[in-house]
Amino acid sequence: MSEPSTYRRTQSTYRRILRRETHSPRSVLAITVAVVLILALLYLGTEIVLAMIGTRALLAAPLDMLDALAHLDDAPDGLVVGVGVGLLLIGALLIIGAATPGRRGRHQMSTERGLAVVDDEVIASALARHAAHAGDVDPDNTTVSVSRRVAGVHLVPTSGTRIRRDAVISTVAEQLEAFDLTPSLEPRIVVAERGRVGA
Amino acid sequence: MNNTNRVVNRVLVAVIGVIFLAVGAALVGIASIGAVRDPYVENARDVHGAVTGWLKSTTVAQTSIQWGWILVLAVIAVLVILLIVFVARQGHGHHGTLIREETSPTGTTVIDSSVAESAVQQDIDGNTDFLASRVSTYRVRGVSVLKVSVTCRRGVSPRSAVTVVQHSLTGLDALLGREIPALIQVSGGFRARVAPRTRTR
Numbered sequence: 001m002s003e004p005s006t007y008r009r010t011q012s013t014y015r016r017i018l019r020r021e022t023h024s025p026r027s028v029l030a031i032t033v034a035v036v037l038i039l040a041l042l043y044l045g046t047e048i049v050l051a052m053i054g055t056r057a058l059l060a061a062p063l064d065m066l067d068a069l070a071h072l073d074d075a076p077d078g079l080v081v082g083v084g085v086g087l088l089l090i091g092a093l094l095i096i097g098a099a100t101p102g103r104r105g106r107h108q109m110s111t112e113r114g115l116a117v118v119d120d121e122v123i124a125s126a127l128a129r130h131a132a133h134a135g136d137v138d139p140d141n142t143t144v145s146v147s148r149r150v151a152g153v154h155l156v157p158t159s160g161t162r163i164r165r166d167a168v169i170s171t172v173a174e175q176l177e178a179f180d181l182t183p184s185l186e187p188r189i190v191v192a193e194r195g196r197v198g199a
Numbered sequence: 200m201n202n203t204n205r206v207v208n209r210v211l212v213a214v215i216g217v218i219f220l221a222v223g224a225a226l227v228g229i230a231s232i233g234a235v236r237d238p239y240v241e242n243a244r245d246v247h248g249a250v251t252g253w254l255k256s257t258t259v260a261q262t263s264i265q266w267g268w269i270l271v272l273a274v275i276a277v278l279v280i281l282l283i284v285f286v287a288r289q290g291h292g293h294h295g296t297l298i299r300e301e302t303s304p305t306g307t308t309v310i311d312s313s314v315a316e317s318a319v320q321q322d323i324d325g326n327t328d329f330l331a332s333r334v335s336t337y338r339v340r341g342v343s344v345l346k347v348s349v350t351c352r353r354g355v356s357p358r359s360a361v362t363v364v365q366h367s368l369t370g371l372d373a374l375l376g377r378e379i380p381a382l383i384q385v386s387g388g389f390r391a392r393v394a395p396r397t398r399t400r
Contacts, residue, residue, distance in 0.1 A: 010380050013342045017382055020205070027289050030208035033215050034282045041282075045275045048268050062268070063251065070247030073240050077230040084226030087219045094216030098209045109357060113365050113372075114345075114381035118357040121387035129354035139354075178358045 021117045024102030110180040120146040134171035135163045151185040159195030202292035294338040312336035322367035328355045348384035
């Protein structure tokens, strides 16, 4: 069972899964585009059928549409430019959507068995809990934001008290080491200058 | 984890994007750039005449039906069907069989996915760190892969969540006598946000 070939196969499966779990499939965008296209095509089909049976068009008869396309220079320039700019914008957004990696807010966590993927949100809330406890800050005054490479911990002290900054730094570093994430997170701890009263 | 064809997703979006860019640029050009407008004015009428002429020439004798339009309708129908298939193809990839093996010349051993799914599910169900958990089996390039996704309560260390799941996977390995590839997914999400935070231990 555990011949080298099986091992390699499992590793390549894991690589594929990891990539798919950490990047967006762009399904929402693709489905939206497809649905809009379907609606537009159905509309066009309806107009053609209506024209064929000689009924009044919903908006414009197909022949009138062709005619308008051939006489764009007669239409008001402002309208044509407006529609053109709109299409340019939508086109640019679609191409950006298709070409960018679309990373999801997730990190890989080292494991002995299998593959583990953790939402950044979970990492952030665990760090917040530990940081608040270590710094003796109210959990409501602790915010943590996790991006691809940085874990930013923002603490607002209760006015009149001091935050044990060193304890926070070492606790956060300890947690991050235990998580052993890929890509690794660099802790960035910020203590607000002004405290909050009654917090 | 599912077998959505992501390349096709991106290609469709990119192709439509390019078409929009091209048409948009053409419209802006026609309306505001002389170098684009003049050749358009020169040719558009001719093309228009050719197209409408072709449509007229497709009139079926003694009727007012033009099969040119029917052709266009057919093309539209094909495109719509393709797009619907495309939308319906998103997702999928669940699999019902975990292991299938020719154990002897006369028979095959099949282990159903639900064996592993309920074994792991039951093992992690009682854990109070998890708001929800779900075990499912996917087929990834011909390999059955277990997916264990757990929703953590707020503040739960993802390390401990992963350790818990790993532990029950190791138990499953002992039960089956082999390692099934597995994905552990730890997520937060809406339920984690509204549920009470865990107490610091």
